[in-house]
Structures are given as C-alpha cells and as structure tokens.
Amino acid sequence: MGYALFNILVFPGLLFLSLFGMLAEFADRKIYARLQNRVGPPWYQPEADFIKLLAKEEIVPADADRAVFRFLPVVALTAVVCSSIYIPLWSRSALYSFEGDVIVVLYLLTLPTLTFFLAGWYSNSLFAALGAVRALTQLFAYEVPLFMGILAPAIVASSWSLSGVAQFYGAHPAYWIFNLPGFVVCLVALQGKLERLPFDIPDAETEIVGGTFTEYSGRLLAFFRMTIDVELVVGSALLAAVFFPFGLGLPPVAGFILFLGKVLFIVTLLAVFRTVMARMRIDQMVEFCWKYLSTAALFQVLISLAVKGVILG
Amino acid sequence: MAKVTIPFGPQHPALKEPERFDLTILGERIVRLNARLGYNHRGIEKACEQRSYISALYLIERICGICSHSHATAFVQCVEEIAGLEVPARARYIRTLIAELERMHSHLLWLGVAGHEIGFDTLLMYTWRDREVVMDLLAALTGNRVNYGINTIGGVRRDVSPEQCAEILRGIDTLEERTKYYMQLATEDAMLAERLVAVGSLCTEDAARLGAVGPVARASNLNQDVRRDDPYAAYGELDFKVITDTHCDVYGRVLVRVGELMESCRIICQVLSNLPEGPIAVKAPRKIPAGEALTRYEAPRGEDVHYVRGNGTERPERVKVRAPTLANVQAVSKMLENNYLADMPIVLAAIDPCFSCTDRAVVVREAGCVEQRMDWKALRLYGIEWYRKNRGIDCSKIKLRM
C-alpha cells in the first residue's frame, strides 16, 4: 500500500511528472528559440516561473464562483496524473492495468479540457467565456481522430488495455510499422489537445487576451500551467507507448533512458511544428480536422483491420 | 445566440497603441465595429505653436517613431516653401535616401507584426533580425536608430561619405536577398494563405469612397502614390514602379508591402549612384515670413499631409497634421464585415495602424452652439465628478505631483 502511494505521488507519479514536465517545457522553449535564431531560456526557467507564480497574489473576480474557480486547477492536475498510472512507461505493463483502460486514459485526458472550459465559464469574464467556448469547439474537432488513432494499434493487438497493447507489440515488434499513419494523425491531434500552435485557438493571446486563463493568477495559474506541462509529457508518453512500443523489455535504467528519449523526441517534433506554423482560425481547424484528419484516422483503422484479418487471422 | 459587445482595447495584446474598438459579435462573426480614437492625443499641434520652427521640427519628428522622418520632412518642406528657400540637390537626395531606408525599416517591422498577430512568431523574429541591418545603417548615417534628426530648415544636417555609401550598398544587397525570400514565403506557405486570403476585403470602389491611402489603397488596385503623382525631394528625378495588387484583401497588402521593399532597394541604389555634389544646406532665417503651405508626403503607411501657417514671427501660427492612419481607419469597419473575431487583429494590423500619428484634435462646431472652454483645474474636477456619478469610483483623494 505504501509502495503504491509512493508510485502515485512521487515516482513515476506526481513529483516525477512535474519535474519531467518542466524539463519538457524547457526543451520545447529552447528548441523553439534556437530555431528562431535566439538564445532561449536557461534550464531552470519553468521552475522559476512556477515559483514566481506561487508567490503572486491570487485574485478571484468578484462575480465568479469562488469555490469552483479555485477547485478547478486541482481537478485538472489530478486527472492528468491519474491517467499516467495506466500508461506503460518503460516496461511492458503500467502501474495498474485492466481491460478497458484505453478508454479510461483517453477520458481522463479529456478532463483537463473540460476544466479549462469550466474555468473560462466560471470566471464571469467576456474574454474567458470566448476562450472557453473555443476550447470546447476545438474538443469536438480533434477528439475523434485522436481516439481512432489510439484505437487502431489496439485493434491489431486485440486488447482494450494499454499494457496488453505493449505486450502484444513486445512479442511482435515489426507490426508497429503499420501504425505510422496513425502516428501522424495522433501527433496533429495531440497539438489540439495540448492547445499548442497551430491549434492554440482557446489561448490566442492577440485575439482574446488570455483566453480561458484570463482571470487566473497566482497559485491557481501556477497549477494550471503545471497541468499543461504534465499533459505535454503524459500525451507524449501515451503516443510513445502506443506507437513506439520497442525496447520495452530492457533493464530498468536503460528502459528509463529510452523512455525519456522517446518523449523528448515527440516534444521536439511538437516544437518544430510550433515554429513553422501560424495559428488557425477555429472554423478552419474544425474543417481541417473533420475533412482530413478524421479521414486519415479512418484510413488507419482500415489498415489495422486489414492487418488483423489478413495477417493474423 | 445573443449579440455580445467586446471591448477591443484600449489595452489589448494585439494593439501596440491604445485605441478603443467596440466589436459586436454573434458567435464568432463580427456584426459591427465602433471605433473610438483619441487615446494617444498629446497636444503636439498646440505645442508647436509655442516653439521656434527648429524646435518644432524636433517635436514633429517625435509624433511617431516609425514614420518620424516622414513627418519631419513634410513639415520642413512646408516651412521651406513659405520661406521661399531653395534646398540644394544633394540635400534632397539625402532626404530621399533616408526616406527609403525608413520605408524598408517600417515594412520589415510590419511584416513581423503581421506574423505575430496570426501567431506566426518565427516570421516576427526573422524579419526583425533582418531589420537590424537597416537600423544599423540608419544609426551610422544619422546618429540614432529612430528619430533621425537629419532634417534642418534649409537642408540636412549630416553628409554621406563614400565609405558610408559602400556600407549602405552592402546592407541593401543582404536585404534584397532576404526580401526575395519573404516574397517566396508569402506565395508558398499554405497557412499564411489560409489566414490572409479573402480576409479583410475592400473592393476598389469602397477603397476610393472611404478614402484609403497608401498600401491599403494600392492593394485594392487604386494606382495612387504621392511620390509619383506629386513629386517631392528627389523623386521627380528617379525611376521607380508603383506596386499595385488586385487581391483587395490582407494578402494583397502583404504583397504590396513586400514589393515596395524591393522597389526601395532599387531606389536607394539609384540615389547613391546619382548623388550630386554640392552643399547640404542653405542658411534659413529665424523669422519665417507670413504665409501658408500644404505638402503631401508618401509615408510608409500612406499619404501624410502637413499644413503650416506662419505669421512672420519665430513661431508657427498653426500646424496641422493629417496622418495616413486616420484615412485608413475609416475603412476597417467595412473590411471586417462578415469576418470572424479571429481576423480582427490581422485586419487591423494590415492597415499598419500608427495611432500616435493619428490622434489630433478636431473642433466640430455646430451653428449657434456656444463654445465651452475649461482650464486644467476645471477639467480635473469635471473628470472626478463624472467618474463618481457614472462609475462609482472616487478619485478625488489622488494627489497630483505636478
């Protein structure tokens, strides 16, 4: 029991994910800066930002719902950390697994977006409400391709558990080649989930000031930003677990380093995307996601069904 | 769904200067725009009346940081016309050189700002890095990166040496290459096209009717450019193209500005190769004779109009400045019809707004109404009372440190 608590709260749970999240944020900002011919922040910048925000005054708008306003960052952070305990990080099975945990992980990863919407809505501010509505509209655009993309390898593995998927691909390593279209789809959809460029529409600084977080400050904003960092790492870990399921049988230290490498590789790809693209408009994003992304995801699902039927059947 | 009115400004991350735009939106579509200007009014025209002509020149130069040479040159051309001074040819060519360098600086800055408004920060960083070449050239030529102070009544204050000419030509070569890259980027990048094409449309008739000037008018296929239509400085002797475009939207404005960057490179090369010898200034009297003059100048943002009236003393009697943004901001409301809220920043940025230039006082007198004047103390008491009545805020305890 104590061991489980240690796993959830410290390693590889809350504390490890926070620190790794901040490392990933540093990597993202440094690569973004270097690509733009700038110097970029030092390695301790995300930690410094977090500590600075903790020290700032917490202002709750007069007409906002105080209890919900202050509770939401906690919910968001908890949901994201909880989803990580079902993802196999560097071994063939996650901390906890059961048949159907794919759905649970995807649902838990949707919760932060819902809290962003509620945060914007309960702020009782015009810009926050606009950001909140955009966050929810964006959710409807990228969720379907993301779900289909994650489910495609699960179809081949005939398992509804992420640990089961990892075990299947551990046994049949070559099959991950067939999942590459799904990887591209999920990479694009992940940017929507993480609200990064080109899909950072709910948080478009030049259009709606702060978006959903306009009224947040101090500790609450610190925890929302921590949530976003941890979501970056957990989302990348999910993609790595599903699409790069090699090397999961290695001894602990080597496996850990390989896990760090996989996640940082995905973070690098996301940083490069952020550098070379402009922000899309919400109507363009919805159109793009439903026309092209969902079609590609469907295509990937068909490939998976064909692989399962023809080769394995 | 109900209509919501969003205050876009006066403080907003998209606006570099304060102005208020009240946007009425339905969902994400803009229904109406209500512009309220005046937040940047500093009383410059009145302040000029209390300074000598040469001091007023420095004040006029600081109306804006990006088009400072435009305002200074227009003002000084007015004063020279009233005084009947014949500016030497070399001075006119140097003024043209600085004017075109300023145009390049302004358009590169604008490209970066446009990129930032659509979330494309990489374009911002690259264009502003390339803009440093122009800034360094201007600092070497004039002594400062902005607010060049190169004009004086009767000519220019500093000369251009042959080494500086060579340095300028080297800088222009680099910039020409970079501008070609930005032109190529504008045509190749799919995301720029998505965000800029068919956004902020202004057809030719509307552009003419609403009085658009500068690149905004030229992007709506209006072939007007003060440098060609009403030549000043050395433009009458130079050969250059006026860039127009038929897109009539934000994308057209991008193309026009990048095209003008290329043309400026060519004009600068012509100026440097044809630089005439001679003095750089004639002596100007302190007391400018009575008279009035009006000049037009093609600033990077459009047509800049200056009017000066002298009455034989050392100080101007009346100075009036009509900046190009004042002419263009009327068209923003038409451009934003049926556009999305997300397009508001880029459409506003596409007219290259410079609200520092824009805000001047206008007196609107209806027949038969009594003019009301307040002095400073009365105005402050009026303000305190207004806020107490309408907003419930009591500011009377604030102590002024004057």
Place this chain on the structure above:
Amino acid sequence: MRKPGAMLSEVLPYIFRKPATRDYPHMKAEMPAHFRGKLVSTDAKCVGCKLCIKDCPAGAITITKVAEKQFEITIDLAKCIYCAQCVDACPRKVLASSANFELASLDRETLKVRITAGPPPAEPDAGEGPAPEV
C-alpha cells in the same frame, strides 16, 4: 504548390548556428561614430550667447554666470532628447555628442551634468606684470 510549414528548410539549420542575440551587457554594443549620445564638452569656451537654449526643444540647458566671462552650462539629461541641435547651434563648438548611451541613474540629481567653462584667456602681458592667474 502551397505547403504548410514552408519555413522549415530555412529554420532547421539555425539550430546549429550561433544565436543572433548579442550577449549584452557582457558584450558591449559598439555605437557608430557620430552617435548622438550624452553631451560632453570640447575644449572650447562658452561665451554665454545662449543660442543653444533658444533652440533646445526640451529646455534641458541652463547657463549660469559664475564669473566675468565664465559660464557654467548645466544639462539635464533627464530632459535632453539627444537631438544635438545645441551642438550645431553653438558658434564656438563648445558641446559635442559622445557615444555614451548607458545613462540610467537612481537619482535625478546625478542626471544634471555640469560643464564648467574652460580657463579664461591669458591677459595680454603689460610689461613685467605678474604671471596670469589660471
């Protein structure tokens, strides 16, 4: 053919290049010659004609007479706009622009720069008189 991310080929090599940022203040910025920075005095002597005050747009110069034919110029750097009109207007070329732009200070009084007049010209020798006072 339009493609997204057209800047990729331009941007990727920069990850290996030095950043374009100058590491100020560890690396000082070199100002060009004739940069209009802080006003300094040349060796010439002020005669109190006050042409600089007439033309100063900011009213930053004051001249006080400290002795017969000796004037002290006080320039308030907080008000000065560094236009160098006083440099051009002075008939004796007493003032000049330096390249110093790092003028921030915590105290307004330190921003008032006092330029004392140079030594008075030597009195013409009236035979064997005492040496002129400097």
